[in-house]
Amino acid sequence: MKVLVTGSNGLLGQKLLYKLKEDKSIDLIATSLGKNRVTNTKGYSYIKLDITNKKKLTEVIGSNNPDVVINTAAMTNVDICEDKKQDCESLNVTAVSYLADACLENDVHLIHISTDFIFDGEDGPYKEDDKPNPLSYYGLSKLKSEEILYKHDVRWTILRTIIVFGVAENLSKSNIVLWAKAALEKGEQLNIIDDQYRAPTLAEDLADACILAAKKKAYGIYNTSGKDIMSIYEMVERIGKHYGLDITNLNKISTSKLNQKAKRPPRTGFILDKANSILDYNPHSFEESLSIITRQLN
Numbered sequence: 584m585k586v587l588v589t590g591s592n593g594l595l596g597q598k599l600l601y602k603l604k605e606d607k608s609i610d611l612i613a614t615s616l617g618k619n620r621v622t623n624t625k626g627y628s629y630i631k632l633d634i635t636n637k638k639k640l641t642e643v644i645g646s647n648n649p650d651v652v653i654n655t656a657a658m659t660n661v662d663i664c665e666d667k668k669q670d671c672e673s674l675n676v677t678a679v680s681y682l683a684d685a686c687l688e689n690d691v692h693l694i695h696i697s698t699d700f701i702f703d704g705e706d707g708p709y710k711e712d713d714k715p716n717p718l719s720y721y722g723l724s725k726l727k728s729e730e731i732l733y734k735h736d737v738r739w740t741i742l743r744t745i746i747v748f749g750v751a752e753n754l755s756k757s758n759i760v761l762w763a764k765a766a767l768e769k770g771e772q773l774n775i776i777d778d779q780y781r782a783p784t785l786a787e788d789l790a791d792a793c794i795l796a797a798k799k800k801a802y803g804i805y806n807t808s809g810k811d812i813m814s815i816y817e818m819v820e821r822i823g824k825h826y827g828l829d830i831t832n833l834n835k836i837s838t839s840k841l842n843q844k845a846k847r848p849p850r851t852g853f854i855l856d857k858a859n860s861i862l863d864y865n866p867h868s869f870e871e872s873l874s875i876i877t878r879q880l881n
């Protein structure tokens with residue numbers, strides 16, 4: 584099987600790259616914006632690819648003829664999406680239509696990643712067929728990207744996920760576990776919201792979901808987050824306790840105190856039954872994930 588990954592410099596992209604390059608039955612093409620920032624360059628080829636460039640994207644997919652494209656490239660900073668709506672639209676929505684067209688033309692299965700932010704968080708945890716109602720432009724852009732696929736003739740899988748965390752090199756942004764661990768180690772006063780609930784996802788688990796979907800050529804929407812739902816405050820508290828750090832400087836605050844640009848859904852989390860039974864998706868618990876991170880940091 585030949586697999587092409589977009590956004591391979593990102594967190595999910597790097598996890599896919601490391602897992603897929605070890606599988607000798609897979610021919611891997613990694614692509615991302617700019618040069619390859621992954622230091623281990625063996626076992627795959629790399630092509631610089633901006634997926635908003637329709638001509639280049641169509642040419643790369645046409646000339647490499649993969650069986651599966653996994654699209655991990657996205658504008659993922661929710662507040663920046665609120666400020667830069669056009670850039671967000673171009674990468675999170677329009678580029679997905681370019682990908683779908685190029686994949687259809689070349690008979691390629693397209694795997695795309697979406698988010699819990701397509702929901703308003705009034706009645707999570709959510710099933711795949713619950714009604715979306717995004718509160719932010721990021722959430723809306725991801726919903727629009729899903730809607731492109733619903734109507735398209737390309738073979739597609741949508742994997743929805745929630746707060747992805749993990750260790751990778753030269754990332755352009757941090758993630759909750761690495762950030763909280765570093766801040767607690769410094770003994771900083773931390774004001775953490777306790778009125779938003781999420782199911783954080785180990786990046787390796789999400790990469791496994793992508794690979795399972797690719798191998799099964801699964802069709803449709805799947806919830807593929809972590810399995811433990813908790814408030815953001817509890818998340819940081821559990822990170823601190825797991826790593827044996829002092830959590831006396833942790834303070835609970837409410838979302839209204841934060842003044843964030845984009846609105847966030849209060850309570851998400853996913854029901855994972857469909858992915859469990861059809862994809863054999865079986866994510867780690869939050870504490871198991873934190874132990875995996877310890878081993879990687881060591």
Ligand SMILES: NC(=O)c1ccc[n+]([C@@H]2O[C@H](COP(=O)([O-])OP(=O)(O)OC[C@H]3O[C@@H](n4cnc5c(N)ncnc54)[C@H](OP(=O)(O)O)[C@@H]3O)[C@@H](O)[C@H]2O)c1
Binds near residue numbers: 746
């Ligand atoms: N992270 C989360 O908490 C979360 C939650 C729910 C859903 N998701 C979804 O999961 C997917 C993967 O997220 P992630 O955390 O791995 O994201 P990420 O770390 O931000 O990676 C995205 C990658 O895409 C690259 N990229 C940016 N613009 C591009 C372009 N025009 N063409 C090609 N590549 C481009 C970025 O390059 P640079 O590194 O140079 O910026 C980055 O390496 C995304 O679809 C995201 O929306 C993520």
